[in-house]
Amino acid sequence: MSPSISTSSPANGNVSAETAAQAARTANTGVQSVTFAKALNTALADAMEHDSAVLMFGEDVGVLGGVFRITDGLTKRFGTGRCFDTPLAESGIVGMAIGMAMNGMRPVIEMQFDAFAYPAFEQIASHVAKMHNRTKGKMPLPMVIRIPYAGGIGGVEHHCDSSEAYYAHTPGLKVFTPSTVKDAYLMLREAIDSPDPVVFMEPKKLYWTKEQVDLESLRLSHETSMVPPTEGKAAIARAGTDATLIAYGPSVSTALAAAEAAALEGRNLEVIDVRTIVPFDDATISESVRKTGRAVVISEAPGFASVASEIVARVQERCFHSLAAPVLRVTGFDTPFPPPKLEKYFLPSVDRILDAVDALQWEEVA
Amino acid sequence: MPLSALSKNHHVVTVTFSFCLQDYRSHAHFSRIFREAGYISVAKPIIELRNGLGSNPQGLLRCHPKSRKAWTVTINESREAMEQVSSKFGITPEDYMLPARTEIHMLDVNGKLHPAGQQGAEPGHEYPLPSPAALLAAYEQLVIGRRVNDQNSALVRQGRMAVYPSSHGQEACQVAAALCLGEDDWMFPTYRDSVAVMAKGVAPMEVMTSFRGDWHSGYDPNQYKVSVQATPLTTQLLHAVGVAHAAKLRGEDTVVLAMCGDGATSEGDFHEALNFAAVFNLPVIFFVQNNQYAISVPLSQQSVAPSLAHKAVGYGMAGERVDGNDLVALLAVLGRAVRLAREGNGPLLVEAHTYRMQAHTNADDATRYREDAEVQAWIAKDPLTRMRSYLADAGLLTEAAEERITASAEAVAKTLRDGMNSEETPDPAELFAYVFSSPTTQLTEQAHMLADELAREEDTK
Numbered sequence A: 001m002s003p004s005i006s007t008s009s010p011a012n013g014n015v016s017a018e019t020a021a022q023a024a025r026t027a028n029t030g031v032q033s034v035t036f037a038k039a040l041n042t043a044l045a046d047a048m049e050h051d052s053a054v055l056m057f058g059e060d061v062g063v064l065g066g067v068f069r070i071t072d073g074l075t076k077r078f079g080t081g082r083c084f085d086t087p088l089a090e091s092g093i094v095g096m097a098i099g100m101a102m103n104g105m106r107p108v109i110e111m112q113f114d115a116f117a118y119p120a121f122e123q124i125a126s127h128v129a130k131m132h133n134r135t136k137g138k139m140p141l142p143m144v145i146r147i148p149y150a151g152g153i154g155g156v157e158h159h160c161d162s163s164e165a166y167y168a169h170t171p172g173l174k175v176f177t178p179s180t181v182k183d184a185y186l187m188l189r190e191a192i193d194s195p196d197p198v199v200f201m202e203p204k205k206l207y208w209t210k211e212q213v214d215l216e217s218l219r220l221s222h223e224t225s226m227v228p229p230t231e232g233k234a235a236i237a238r239a240g241t242d243a244t245l246i247a248y249g250p251s252v253s254t255a256l257a258a259a260e261a262a263a264l265e266g267r268n269l270e271v272i273d274v275r276t277i278v279p280f281d282d283a284t285i286s287e288s289v290r291k292t293g294r295a296v297v298i299s300e301a302p303g304f305a306s307v308a309s310e311i312v313a314r315v316q317e318r319c320f321h322s323l324a325a326p327v328l329r330v331t332g333f334d335t336p337f338p339p340p341k342l343e344k345y346f347l348p349s350v351d352r353i354l355d356a357v358d359a360l361q362w363e364e365v366a
Numbered sequence B: 001m002p003l004s005a006l007s008k009n010h011h012v013v014t015v016t017f018s019f020c021l022q023d024y025r026s027h028a029h030f031s032r033i034f035r036e037a038g039y040i041s042v043a044k045p046i047i048e049l050r051n052g053l054g055s056n057p058q059g060l061l062r063c064h065p066k067s068r069k070a071w072t073v074t075i076n077e078s079r080e081a082m083e084q085v086s087s088k089f090g091i092t093p094e095d096y097m098l099p100a101r102t103e104i105h106m107l108d109v110n111g112k113l114h115p116a117g118q119q120g121a122e123p124g125h126e127y128p129l130p131s132p133a134a135l136l137a138a139y140e141q142l143v144i145g146r147r148v149n150d151q152n153s154a155l156v157r158q159g160r161m162a163v164y165p166s167s168h169g170q171e172a173c174q175v176a177a178a179l180c181l182g183e184d185d186w187m188f189p190t191y192r193d194s195v196a197v198m199a200k201g202v203a204p205m206e207v208m209t210s211f212r213g214d215w216h217s218g219y220d221p222n223q224y225k226v227s228v229q230a231t232p233l234t235t236q237l238l239h240a241v242g243v244a245h246a247a248k249l250r251g252e253d254t255v256v257l258a259m260c261g262d263g264a265t266s267e268g269d270f271h272e273a274l275n276f277a278a279v280f281n282l283p284v285i286f287f288v289q290n291n292q293y294a295i296s297v298p299l300s301q302q303s304v305a306p307s308l309a310h311k312a313v314g315y316g317m318a319g320e321r322v323d324g325n326d327l328v329a330l331l332a333v334l335g336r337a338v339r340l341a342r343e344g345n346g347p348l349l350v351e352a353h354t355y356r357m358q359a360h361t362n363a364d365d366a367t368r369y370r371e372d373a374e375v376q377a378w379i380a381k382d383p384l385t386r387m388r389s390y391l392a393d394a395g396l397l398t399e400a401a402e403e404r405i406t407a408s409a410e411a412v413a414k415t416l417r418d419g420m421n422s423e424e425t426p427d428p429a430e431l432f433a434y435v436f437s438s439p440t441t442q443l444t445e446q447a448h449m450l451a452d453e454l455a456r457e458e459d460t461k
């Protein structure tokens, strides 16, 4: 089906590529402490192993393995034809990926940081998003644009943008953003398998977080369709009864910490991880809010005209009669992302979430 | 110089002028005279040597009084400029635009002057030696630049500064970039060009504001004629073109130096900027520091052109390449480029061959993509040692001068250390203060919300 491409690197023959695959599987077997970055790296390697049409390219993704090491070892294992550095030009990277997707490949491309994807916006908004619709489905574009995004790492200007709303607002793009190590693996595999283009947003502050997972069993479950898809499926990250905290990507861990703190004060909060912003899971979220009657949406991006605004609108439209209080938002301010020393004032914090929860008109119900 | 109005329409006044041949200097020179007389030149004055040499030449100026608001530009100006300047050098426009057959260099790796015939002596690409005073002043900046780089890297290692992209090894480029410009000329630097920014006069601690994470930029671009240090690669090159264009429309003779790295030449904005500058015949020097790497990616994977300087000809401008670790050659090449640009000959592209001797930033591990032997080979070509040996051998660097220079570098380093030690934190209220000329209702609300939060925190302490 897909054109065959040599998986051999100049140094290694096919035989040792086989051995490399076997060695990787052995190493990944069994429950172990795995970082978010390693899960993404393994998902890429497994997808490339699974389908020779999957290619990885971008800036510094070859020998260096990406500035966050997400592509570490891929060039060595699959050769410079399948994981490679391009000239330094984001519009060029996305534009070329479009052409490759038009001609039988499944490119996965890396934008080095959120704000460095902007030179490619023309290609993303005018072509990645529209080709399928323009050609009435005759020209699908199965490609993944990986973007490390959001703050929390003390990064300087242009390295911390929460740019998800630009993509979510552009019809024709799917927008995924995992918040757990397990989802990092499964959602990236799903994104690569998707017949539609996916903007895959990786919360960079999570790259070094760890979880106990068995990567090899995740691979098997994914490749044998034994796990339910995450696309269009929000996850209940913490079950609760009193109010619903709705978050995604980098904000999920903050929401969970707030729920733990609220529990000490006797409030049992449900936390929902949106996971895929597009397609959006109205059902899971509405069901939760109808049950709890109260909701707070949490996101790092500036609140004005944001994904958080969209979530509030949808919840209000669907759950109005179950609501005991207006749905509130805890978001970044409507300012450019601050310099490192002011970052802590900008990011949604546990305290700010608890303040919002306190403001959900409890006394009137009691 | 007598001026007489010839014809008038709504927007443009055409005047003739005559002048003595010894008055003939440059278009910029005439533009300045007209500006002082209340005219804004809308194009380069057209100068005709009508009556032959020796008698009174005539000229035409299309301009308008300062009160008028419309502008016109001459369409074929760029082409004419290329023809004029190349014929002045006695070479074809192609030979003017193409870089000399080899990079321009003056000092060898040991700091010995190359024989005159090898110093950049091709027709139209001749480079005279800068004056001893200019060389000594540049050397002082070179020593300071190295000290600044190493002091800042140390501060990063000690965790007292967020990030510092060092130009260690590239200081000769940094210094020449600043010294070739006049006070009213503009510089458009990148994240790596802190030393150039300081050498153009920006106070060291104002430069460090962004690297220690206090704010996105710490100096007033208008005060120093230095734009903010750009991170999104090559976006600043188009801003440089715009600054030059505005100055030209007002009849000012500002030159703009726009800086970027080798990797950055792959970005679309690089190509758009060169083309705009050439089409509008603007005085912009595009100065590419080819330090061989874009983070981990070597130049061979960015471009297969004979050199980056060769890209110039494709846009109809002049290109030149120069040894980027040879301060003498850099001063000569950039000095000539600025002169040519100021005279109205359009933009130039200068590529300096140098080397990023350290990692991309403190967050980078260069051992993953290059061999130490390569680094060592470049350390042997260190711009500092070469310049020092040259000046010492030429008897230009006395012991006293060396002491004075070391002391002034030490003083800058101390400023940086002291500044970094002060544990000032920026005021969170600043988050909202500068988004617009005055905060919107929503920003004011958010500012109050944050102030409230902070007050409550204070109370619970």
Ligand SMILES: Cc1ncc(C[n+]2csc(CCOP(=O)(O)OP(=O)(O)O)c2C)c(N)n1
Binding pocket: A059, A088, A090, A112, A116, A119, B192, B231, B232, B233, B260, B261, B262, B263, B264, B265, B291, B293, B294, B295, B356, B360
């Ligand atoms: C538009 C854009 N894409 C990516 C980056 C990330 N980035 C920062 S520096 C750099 C390498 C630039 O290399 P080069 O132009 O050679 O300059 P050098 O760092 O070597 O001075 C990259 C890829 C960026 N800053 N802007």
Ligand SMILES: [Mg+2]
Binding pocket: B261, B262, B263, B289, B290, B291, B292, B293, B294, B295
């Ligand atoms: Mg470089």
